[in-house]
Amino acid sequence: MKAAFIFSIQVYLLTIVHCVGNQFDPYVKFLGAQNYMKTYVSQDFTLDDLIVHRGSHHGLKEADRISRLEGQPNAPKINQYSGYITVEPHNGRALFYYFVESTRGSSSKPLVLWLNGGPGCSSVGGGLMMELGPFRVNKDGKTLSNNIYAWNKVANILFLESPAGVGFSYSNKTSDYKTSGDKRTAIDSYTFLINWLERFPEYKTRDFYLTGESYAGHYIPQLAELILKSNKNTNHTIINLKGIMIGNAYIDDETQNKGTHDFFWSRSIVSDEVHEGIVKNCDFSWNATLSEVCKNYIKQEDGFVGNIYPYDIYAPLCLNGTSSEKSGFDPCSEEYIESYLNLPEVQKSLHANLTHLPGRWQDCNYDVFNNWKDQPFTVLPNIQRLMASGIRVWLYSGDTDGAVAVTTTMYAIKKLNTTIKTPWHPWYLKQEIGGYVVGYENLTFVTVRGAGHFVPSYQPARAIALFSYFLRGKLPGSK
Numbered sequence: 001m002k003a004a005f006i007f008s009i010q011v012y013l014l015t016i017v018h019c020v021g022n023q024f025d026p027y028v029k030f031l032g033a034q035n036y037m038k039t040y041v042s043q044d045f046t047l048d049d050l051i052v053h054r055g056s057h058h059g060l061k062e063a064d065r066i067s068r069l070e071g072q073p074n075a076p077k078i079n080q081y082s083g084y085i086t087v088e089p090h091n092g093r094a095l096f097y098y099f100v101e102s103t104r105g106s107s108s109k110p111l112v113l114w115l116n117g118g119p120g121c122s123s124v125g126g127g128l129m130m131e132l133g134p135f136r137v138n139k140d141g142k143t144l145s146n147n148i149y150a151w152n153k154v155a156n157i158l159f160l161e162s163p164a165g166v167g168f169s170y171s172n173k174t175s176d177y178k179t180s181g182d183k184r185t186a187i188d189s190y191t192f193l194i195n196w197l198e199r200f201p202e203y204k205t206r207d208f209y210l211t212g213e214s215y216a217g218h219y220i221p222q223l224a225e226l227i228l229k230s231n232k233n234t235n236h237t238i239i240n241l242k243g244i245m246i247g248n249a250y251i252d253d254e255t256q257n258k259g260t261h262d263f264f265w266s267r268s269i270v271s272d273e274v275h276e277g278i279v280k281n282c283d284f285s286w287n288a289t290l291s292e293v294c295k296n297y298i299k300q301e302d303g304f305v306g307n308i309y310p311y312d313i314y315a316p317l318c319l320n321g322t323s324s325e326k327s328g329f330d331p332c333s334e335e336y337i338e339s340y341l342n343l344p345e346v347q348k349s350l351h352a353n354l355t356h357l358p359g360r361w362q363d364c365n366y367d368v369f370n371n372w373k374d375q376p377f378t379v380l381p382n383i384q385r386l387m388a389s390g391i392r393v394w395l396y397s398g399d400t401d402g403a404v405a406v407t408t409t410m411y412a413i414k415k416l417n418t419t420i421k422t423p424w425h426p427w428y429l430k431q432e433i434g435g436y437v438v439g440y441e442n443l444t445f446v447t448v449r450g451a452g453h454f455v456p457s458y459q460p461a462r463a464i465a466l467f468s469y470f471l472r473g474k475l476p477g478s479k
């Protein structure tokens with residue numbers, strides 16, 4: 001499996017993690033910033049950006065209903081749908097979604113969108129099949145079992161493969177894959193939502209939340225602002241956005257870099273000497289260039305970090321398709337998922353790949369990732385505006401993730417200049433500490449103890465507890 005979610009350990013150098021012969025080699029590929037239009041803050045949305053394609057959706061909801069997903073257990077019965085929504089008819093860009101209704105009282109439960117990151121990675125392969133969806137793929141790569149901690153126990157969950165080129169989402173003009181970026185991703189996702197609500201009109205006025213992880217730290221704040229702008233512009237709540245929650249969120253390049261180095265040092269992976277060398281010689285701020293001395297220390301750090309799985313630094317590796325893990329999360333899960341999603345009968349039951357897409361379904365699209373066109377250095381100003389807008393804003397971190405480490409988020413929050421309302425304290429699930437929580441003015445930060453980057457995969461009980469508290473707007477562990 002080529003699990004590829006970016007993390008940048010060097011300023012202006014993005015590192016793609018990929019799996020070589022089933023061994024994770026996190027430092028395999030460096031990309032120069034010249035590929036990018038890196039701006040300090042995100043580009044503004046104009047009123048023209050709100051004029052989007054609207055298709056006809058009559059009868060399409062029923063066509064999208066999944067009677068039975070290939071390999072799924074006989075019970076329980078769930079209402080699930082999947083299919084395509086055209087977001088741009090000229091080039092022919094269509095985004096693929098999977099939607100599952102809550103198993104209990106779905107009509108009174110909110111609607112929640114989940115987005116994985118990358119940029120260029122799939123929410124069907126990640127969020128749905130590996131993290132929080134109703135099923136997990138078995139070792140045979142053909143059958144499914146129930147995930148008892150599925151988030152659709154408490155909400156109606158929509159998974160979107162975004163942008164075009166990711167997973168089953170496509171463009172008939174494949175050069176679109178080389179021109180993706182933050183701005184178009186936000187506009188296409190917004191267009192998707194407007195059209196999806198036409199297909200599922202009973203959800204039009206429902207409370208709506210945006211959730212996701214990693215590079216969705218860029219997607220979510222920008223999409224949220226676009227939604228609020230459109231509501232404001234029409235004096236009408238088109239999408240009833242109530243809050244956002246982002247896990248191990250990639251939100252600010254400076255704190256991302258500083259926090260990553262401090263994390264690996266604090267976890268006793270990097271020597272004092274090398275860490276001090278980085279602290280003294282590296283300037284990660286906007287527009288700074290890294291000195292040769294700094295780069296040399298970072299190279300030494302890479303040597304210490306070695307072949308650790310960066311998304312969960314204490315986890316076993318998936319070696320040669322098998323793992324030494326006897327309990328808990330299977331590190332080879334991504335391989336089972338890739339096998340499963342490439343079965344023709346699975347694609348048929350999902351209404352996916354109707355246009356004979358070339359190649360295999362892959363978790364991440366390197367073409368999309370390598371050619372990303374625009375990305376701001378920081379989305380903290382977007383987050384500040386969302387905090388002041390009155391919607392609920394939560395950040396959480398699995399505390400054993402090295403890709404977007406807990407320290408990176410803690411440093412980023414400092415830059416937000418908000419004030420503490422409820423000081424840092426442990427939150428409990430049953431008798432155990434689930435993690436720690438701190439309530440700020442207009443922002444909540446929660447850690448999940450013993451979880452890597454993909455929090456619901458490693459700590460499913462803590463993850464659904466956290467999600468339920470978020471929906472209720474209560475600090476984890478409170479009544």
Ligand SMILES: *[C@@H]1O[C@H](CO)[C@@H](O)[C@H](O)[C@H]1NC(C)=O
Nearest residue numbers: 086089091092093094172355
């Ligand atoms: C892409 O092209 C195929 C084949 O012509 C067509 O069936 C499909 O509707 C097109 N997709 C979009 C989104 O226009």
Ligand SMILES: *[C@@H]1O[C@H](CO)[C@@H](O)[C@H](O)[C@H]1NC(C)=O
Nearest residue numbers: 230231232233234235236237
């Ligand atoms: C929204 O309200 C403002 C202020 O009342 C008004 O100027 C504007 O024309 C309204 N816009 C729409 C689309 O109704």
Ligand SMILES: *[C@@H]1O[C@H](CO)[C@@H](O)[C@H](O)[C@H]1NC(C)=O
Nearest residue numbers: 038039040285286287288377
């Ligand atoms: C950062 O770099 C950009 C482009 O090189 C330049 O336009 C801008 O003035 C610089 N900003 C600062 C604060 O130095």
Ligand SMILES: *[C@@H]1O[C@H](CO)[C@@H](O)[C@H](O)[C@H]1NC(C)=O
Nearest residue numbers: 021022023318319320321322
């Ligand atoms: C990997 O697995 C294959 C097939 O199971 C086996 O033939 C090969 O020897 C294994 N390689 C290593 C390095 O263990």
Ligand SMILES: *[C@@H]1O[C@H](CO)[C@@H](O)[C@H](O)[C@H]1NC(C)=O
Nearest residue numbers: 342353356357358359360361
């Ligand atoms: C789509 O289906 C075709 C067979 O029609 C298959 O060859 C191809 O691998 C599939 N594409 C993806 C992305 O799964």
Ligand SMILES: *[C@@H]1O[C@H](CO)[C@@H](O)[C@H](O)[C@H]1NC(C)=O
Nearest residue numbers: 387388389390418419441442
């Ligand atoms: C919190 O939100 C209120 C209004 O909703 C705003 O006045 C205040 O500035 C915000 N504070 C922060 C730190 O975001």
Ligand SMILES: *[C@@H]1O[C@H](CO)[C@@H](O)[C@H](O)[C@H]1NC(C)=O
Nearest residue numbers: 380381384414415416417418
């Ligand atoms: C936070 O406060 C400092 C000091 O007052 C200020 O320089 C900085 O611009 C503020 N940051 C943000 C993101 O508001």
